[in-house]
Amino acid sequence: MSTATAEPTRLDDPPAPRRKARRKGIRLQLVTTPLIVLAVVGLWKLYVELSGISPFVLPAPEDVAVAFVEQITTPAVWTEHIWTTFYETIAGFTIGIAVGTVLGFLMGRSPTLNRILGPFVITTQVVPKVALVPLFILWFGFGPSSKVMVAAMLSFFPILTNTAFGVRSVPAGMREMMRTVGASRWESFRKLDFPYTLAHILTAAEMAIILATIGAFVGEFLGGDKGLGRYAVNLQNNLQVPQLYGAIVIMALYGFALYASVSLVKRLLIPWHDSVVIQREAA
Secondary structure, three states, X not given: OOOOOOOOOOOOOOOHHHHHHHHHHHHHXXXXXXXXXXXXXXXXXXXXXXXXXXXXXXXXXXXXXXXHHHHHOOHHHHHHHHHHHHHHHHHHHHHHHHHHHHHHHHHHHOHHHHHHHHHHHHXXXXXXXXXXXXXXXXXXXXXXXXXXXXXXXXXXXXXXXXXXXXXXXXXXXXXHHHHHOOOOHHHHHXXXXXHHHHHHHHHHHHHHHHHHHHHHHHHHHHOOOXXXXXXXHHHHHOOOHHHHHHHHHHHHHHHHHHHHHHHHHHHHHOOOOHHHHHHHHHO
16 A cells, blocks of 8 residues: 655745735735726726816827827837837946946945945935936937936946845854855855845846836936837827827836846846745745
8 A cells, every 4th residue: 555755845835824825915916906907997988088188188098008009019119219218228227237236245345435435325316317317418418328327327226225235234154154264255255245145136126127217218208319208208299199198008018027027037046035935936
């Protein structure tokens, strides 16, 4: 008579009630999200019909849907506007990641450097970025470079602060152990600081990609001839209101797609982290 072998339980497995609650939460989200969208569209349609509001202020949802479909099936929207914004966003995001990570590690390991550079970094963030866009256009021109710099400045700060926080959060016992085994600074960075801080960097990257997207849009609003931001301004100037609302939907989906891509990279690079394990088990 054969006996069933119980599957071994991992030490990091959450209790069954917690797993069940997470799955229930995911199922609830899959139901409520479409319902909320339908409710918003329904209230939108009802308001348009009952209020008699001008279509130049708020068009009917079906008109926006038709305009949206026409826009996403137009090759020029992809090749001129979406691609331009994508390039500006990713270039700025990459610069922000590189500079913020390096400076964050340096400031996290050196309290002296943190005291020296900290006030200057904070100053660059408290100045309204919209006020800096004309300067960037003056310095870098109306091309993509000025938008890239705006995106880089916006995405830089969360990377810097989270990286520095992650470096300072490395337990002192681990650092002492690395010194005990005679690890060099490079070995300590490669085997301790970077792996321990990677989760903080990737978490900040999720926010940084959103800020980089906003930076690209704002730069295009104020100057340039291509990109989704400029595309929306042109539609507004031409009183193409349904198309303007369609462009806003495109920008929202564009930003969500970039955020989802960064979140996927995070799950692939740190599958062992608690936050990723929880998301994977809930799914």
